[in-house]
Amino acid sequence: MKVLATASEIFPLVKTGGLADVMGALPRVLAKQGLEVRTLVPGYPAILAALTDAEPVYALPTLHGGSARVLAGKAAGLDLFVLDAPHLFDRPGNPYMGPDGRDWPDNPQRFAALSRVAADIGLGAVPGWIPGAVNCHDWQTGLAPAYLALAGGARPRTVMTIHNLAFTGQVPMALWRDLGLPPDSLGTDGVEFYNAIGYMKAGLYYADAITTVSPTYAAEIQTPEFGCGFDGLLRTRHAVLHGILNGLDETVWDPWSDPALPARFRKGHLRGKTKCKAALQTRLGLATDAAAPLFGIVSRLTGQKGMDLVLDTLPTLLEGGAQLAVLGSGDRGFEDAFRTAAAAHPGQVATTIGYDEALSHQLVAGVNALLVPSRFEPCGLTQMMAMRYGALPVVSRVGGLADSIVDANEAALRAGVANGIVADPTQAGLTRALQRALGLWQDQPAWTQAQRVGMAAELGWEASAKRYAEVLAH
Structure with a gap:
């Protein structure tokens, strides 16, 4: 089975937190379960610089203000699709903020583009590679399940993975046309979240299944204290909500082989x-x-x-x-x-x-x-x-x-x-x-x-x- 994963960062290429660590490790271990995983990530300079065996597989003449293409290739031992859209991703700073520490003002368009392309690949935009499932990680990819569900017709299964529910990805409702959302998706039974468009809300509402990164957190987010305003929705979707504890990439975190350490050790040899x-x-x-x-x-x-x-x-x-x-x-x-x-x-x-x-x-x-x-x-x-x-x-x-x-x-x-x-x-x-x-x-x-x-x-x-x-x- 082919699986398209998509996220805004991936270790060791671009990292701001634990999301990147998961995206660097999970595809490798899913391969051992017989799944063929490719990960769609934005074409940040660091990712494009590391990409090898790159070939264009999908062209977009216009995508939120400029042309773009999808490159298939490898980096850090991972099979990647890279959204090469220089007008959106070729810029300094971390994935979300400029050097001044402020969010890029076009973040709504940047991550809508990532979601849109994930949906396109899910619907067969890359010849010869049609996934059976699309796994979206955090708000930056939350529109992908909506785009797929709203397209109608046959589509892959969608799974929305929550790494941190506190980051909701809310953008002004006035952007709905620019984001390519139909009017009938703008209500509570859709992408609306507190009078705005919620990228996380879209993923949680439209995905076929939801996972989060520990069993206790899966229970906590169904309560007002930890639900960040989503607790009612998550309670209605509890039957498809799964808490799966993250693992540790033990090829990266091993004190017996870690090249960063001045001395190596292990249990019994401290x-x-x-x-x-x-x-x-x-x-x-x-x-x-x-x-x-x-x-x-x-x-x-x-x-x-x-x-x-x-x-x-x-x-x-x-x-x-x-x-x-x-x-x-x-x-x-x-x-x-x-x-x-x-x-x-x-x-x-x-x-x-x-x-x-x-x-x-x-x-x-x-x-x-x-x-x-x-x-x-x-x-x-x-x-x-x-x-x-x-x-x-x-x-x-x-x-x-x-x-x-x-x-x-x-x-x-x-x-x-x-x-x-x-x-x-x-x-x-x-x-x-x-x-x-x-x-x-x-x-x-x-x-x-x-x-x-x-x-x-x-x-x-x-x-x-x-x-x-x-x-x-x-």
């Missing part, structure tokens, strides 16, 4: 992790102290990720003799606050603003514990990276964090199943969690046991790939 910690402390200007518990953060610096909770509870860490290493970017206020914390506590707090793939591997390998105190978290991959690299995750009891971490309470420690510390996503909850983590650090046999349980966990994609294959083929 001397290399001690060397990674010392190297990280030296690189970041932290005191080189093996006895000090080193906590880390690799995250977007936003309120959703609980960064205000970290700042509020920082005294608990520092008074407990711990260190903190932060890598990320996001809201300017949080960036400045973590810079200020580092300046106020030299040798104990280090802050690196920005994205650095190699440093993210070195940080996860070097820290003793990784903080993921999100207020909501569809799945989360950093807690899985932490487990694989021998760092105890300290996480909130939400979404995929709750599905993947077993709290180190007394019963779980006695049973030998604990692999992290789970907290309520509040200042009081995180304070208690940090105090428990500091206490566990003082009991090194118990800490090491939890560390090794995490390193031994089955974190790969195999089981989840089978679920995806079932949903795509149903």
